[in-house]
Every structure is written in structure tokens, then in C-alpha cells.
Amino acid sequence: MKESIAFPFSALIGQEDLRTALLLNAVDPAIGGVLIQGHKGAGKSTAVRALAALLPDMEVVADCPYHCPPAPLDAMHDECAARVLAGEPLKTVMRPMPLVELPLAATEDRVVGSLHLEKTLAGGQRYFEPGLLAAANRGILYVDEVNLLPDHLVDLLLDAAGSGINRVEREGISVTHPARFLLVGTMNPEEGELRPQFLDRFGLCVTVRGIENIAQRREVIRRRMAFEENPEDFVKAWTQAEQALRQQVVRARQTLDNVALPDEILDRAIGISLAMGVQGHRSDLAIVRAARALSALLERDRVGEEEIFEAALLVLPHRIGAEAMEERSDLRGRLQKAFSGEKVKQGEDSNIPESAEELDDWESSMEVPGATAAGSLLFSFLKKKVPNAS
Template structure:
């Protein structure tokens, strides 16, 4: 008998994706520690950005939610539950929970603010005379991933709302005399093509990491990618079976990293060096320092270590800082290269 699971459209396995190591690492680290603040992926058309982002959600363990709750409320963590669920707990009621896959929500370019934030259920208001809140995409994305393709074409006002919610972990809606606040703790992943324009610097700065994707030039790698895609399109289940062991291994590495993350230590001398790099690069604000510290800890946890080394920092620091440098139109050197130069001066 076929189950609903068999009828769900299969997703290309994350471990089968060839190349694009920068993007894959940035996504994995954000899954280990969502507080890194999301990732902006800029790159050429047709380089597998959307495929990779959809594939990462498949690697995450299921989460426990309060059943029939539109906001994916956590049954025990007050930071991840609605006020209504908290009231139920305080009044001594027992909650019915269920396990769900980590939500992966796509935000379409034409989305309105009401669709993103939620709005008043007009039908109920007219028929029953009750003002009820109709949750938006931010509610659906709570404790999951919110993916915005072509984020550089999205209205700046909407990008602002997304970044505010991602940073605070809450979404507040004031509509027709109703005030609603609900948790909106998600990993924001944006992708875009630089040919279609850059994101404003003040918006770009609020993404934790920035990965750059280039089209693979090596002919043998290109052939490998094309063959893999063709095989998957012909028989997705065979391809999933082939990569099952690698997928499970990466899954368990992410789960282990999440469990030891709080115990990872980064020495004061290394924290000083990170801040020295940020100072020398003239990075505005302290976001760069904070994100690099977080990412280095997540990377160490991913490698199964409890102490961050300078190598761990060097692996992640370009991803954390390259989009925070001030743009100089006369500058000929690539921002990633500039970060690497300063890092090698400070660390070596």
C-alpha cells in the first residue's frame, strides 16, 4: 500500500551536490546554530542555489510541536511558543504534541505584507462577527527555514520585515484593533543573481553569512553534475537510495554538533584576533565580530571539537565578513580576498 510519504515529491539529496562548498558549509552552520543569522547566496543563474537550499531541510531531524498549533509552538521552550500555549501550560492543561518535518517555506516575489505577516480573517469576521488572526508565512516558518529566491528583487520594506523578525525571533501584527505577537524563529536564506542588482548594504549586513557561487568551469565536473541530475530525474528513488548512507551520516553529524554547541569554547586570544581583523577591515558595527564567533563555534562543533582553533576561524571568517566591507568603486581587489589578506596578517 502506498503511503502519503511515497507520493511526496522527492528532493535532490544534499550529499549528491557537487562543488559549491561555500554555500553548503554556510547552510550547514546555520542549521547547527540558527542564531548565526541566515545566509545570503549570490551567484550565477543555474548554479543549483535553489536545489541546495531545498535539500538542506531534508537533513534536519523532525521537531516536536503542539498539535494543531498554526505557529509550530515548542511544547516546553517559552521562547518558541505563543502566548496562548503558555496560558494553557500555566493553567495546568496538558498539551498534545506531534512530530513534524522542519518547515521549509518559500516566499514568492509577489507576496504582500499581509501574506507575510498575517492578517485578519475577513470571512470569519463577516460571517461570525469575530476578529480572528489568519497566520502568515512568518508563522509557518517558525522553527524552520524561510527561503526567498531573488531576494534582491523583493521590496525593501518586506526585506526589512523579514530581517527584523529573523533577528528578534518574534513577529508583531497590529491590524483593525487586534494586536498579535507570535514567535518567528527561522533561518532566513536569500538567494540572488548579482546581475539583477545588489541588496542595499544596510540590509546585506544583517544576513549572518554571505556565500558567493560561481559556475563550475572544469568540464569533467560539469559532466558529473549533468549526469547526476539526469539520473535523479529518471529515477529519483534510486538516487536517494544510493546516497542514503551519506545523508544519514551528515544528519547525525548535524545532530551531534547541535547537542555539543553550548559546550564549545573560544579562547580570549582568538576572540581578540577576530575583533582585530574586523577593526582593520573597518567593519561597521559589531555584527561581524558576533557572527564570526558564532560561526567558528558551530564549525568546531560540526568537526566534533569543544575548542575553537585558528583554523576553524579561517574556514568561516570570509563568509561572515565579505559582505560587511565598505564598497569602494575604485577598489580592484575582491572583498573575499581582502578579508583573507588581513586574516593571514593577524593570525600568522
């Protein structure tokens, strides 16, 4: 069967917030994935599948079905770790980072793995057949129409996403293997909502809408028709742009840990979450990680307020609470208010609001970064770096 050809990521038009969210997760998977909301036909699935070509290859143990790295031990399957402890040299190879799609109709056995009956009967020993969670380890697990996923599969994903481990206890089999994946889901909100505990697992959230600019819509049609008529030639025409964007992602991954995070910037991220009424600490972590990944993509050596603001636009939409649903379309305006006030000081003199009265004071004056839309900061930069960047 001939492998399908993905539409080039660099040939996508518009949807800068969606493309930014995907690129940030490509740089730092610890951000926690992305939930993409929008109507059918808006390019959600096309963008996700296109991302795979930009991901760097990874070093894996050659004969391991779990894509184990050669180190450290705590990131390896038990059998690979045991071989290392026994002093056995492991042969490694470079492989593309996997993009695994989880069908809505998948069985539990297909997701977590199960007893391989044929091999078990032939060999006389129980043989475990890894599932989709094993195939997605260290890669992307993509669920289209994730809001329609059956509850029992949602529970499995919650367990794996929370622990980074898949445990299978069934049919006399006891298997534990790493299951660290970047979770990407697409959904049409009109077809149902996600359970709150599942919704919170996504690091970023974007809403995709149809492009209203006539010239851009015309170009979308031309590019799609050209791709469908001759996918090979279309992809070849975008090879230079794809390589340049891939190099930008690889470079950002390499420099990520060197991007400085000043205390006042950390306090700014915390202050935004508090001002927006977000519970828990996941939003703080996601804002900081996304801002650091954005700084790395922008080739900056420290996180600034611009990056924090852009990151917050992607981190907060699904975390602002049910009571704010009607106001989500005005997230930028609300975030500008939350971003206002004097710079947050560090240590005991921190000016993070601790009461409603202090919050009102903190929002009274305004100094907001100049970005005009989520993703605009990154793509204004990339147009100078990547050939034909849209």
C-alpha cells in the first residue's frame, strides 16, 4: 500500500495561532499537547499531519517496539533496561518521530496492547502485542474528534498522559512500558464537549475559523488543487521551505534549555493565571514552557513579556472556567487587563494580587505587548527566515 503524502506545513495559509501552537509543542513536548477546536473543513487535521515532517529524527533501540532511547534507564522499557544493566550493548538507529492516529472505534486492546494469541500458541509462551500507546511513545498521539472518544478510552489516555506509563494486567500478562506522547486532539464543539479532567490535560488550545480574506481563500483553493493533482511535485516545490522550518525547530530544541527565565517573568506568568481565576498550577507551567519554546524559535536568549503574553493566549482559553464561556471570544481584551499594572517584583516584595481588592488595583494601569493576534509574533519572524512562509 502506497504511503499517503502529507500536505507541507510551510504551505499552509493563515491559522497562525494553530501553527504556532503545533510548533511550540514540537520544540517542547512537555508543554502538554494542543486541543484544536473548529468546524469541519478548516484545516485542523491537515495541519496536524503536516507537523510530522518537521519533527527531528530520534535515536531508538533498534529492535524495541516502544521506541526506547539508549538512555536514561527510567525512560526505557523493562527489557531494554535489563539488557543495559546486564552490560549488553544496544544497537541504535535513527527513526522519524511517530505520528499515531487513534481511531474512535479502537478497542481497548488495540490501545493498550494485548495477548498475541497466534504467537502464544505457536511458541508456547505468552507474547504481548504492543498497542497504540506503545507506538506513540516519544511521538504524537493524534485523536480526531476527540470529544466523541468513548469514556473508557478517555480514562486510558488520562492514566497514560498523567503517569507517562502504560500498565497492562490481563490474561495472565503483566506489562509496564513508557508511554510519553504529545497529545493532539481536534474537535467540533457543536458535537459535544470534553470532560473537564481530559480538557485540562491539553497544554494549549486554539480555535480554528474559516479564513474570511478572499485573496487568502483563493490561494488556499489553488494550493489544495495543485496538491491533489500532483502531490509529489507540490511537495517538491516546498522542499526548501520545509527544510528551513525543520531546521528552525531542531535549532530551537537544541537551545531550549539555555533560554533564561528571570524570576520577574515567572511571577508575571503566575500573576496572569491568578488574575484570570485559573485553578491549579498547570497553566503557570504551560505558559512558561510555551513562552520559553517561543523564545527559542525566535532565537532569543531569554523569555520576555511578549512571549509570556503570546503563550497565555494559547494556554488560557480552555481554563478560564465555565462561567466565562460567553467571554472567550474576547480573551485578548481580558488578558490585556490581567497583564496590566506595574511589573511584578520577585521574592517577598512580589506584587502578585492576593485578594479581589489587590487584583482590581493590579489591573488599573496598562502596558501590553504589541502582538495583535496569537501567533503573529512568530510568523512575522519566520517570514524573514523561511522561504515562502505564509
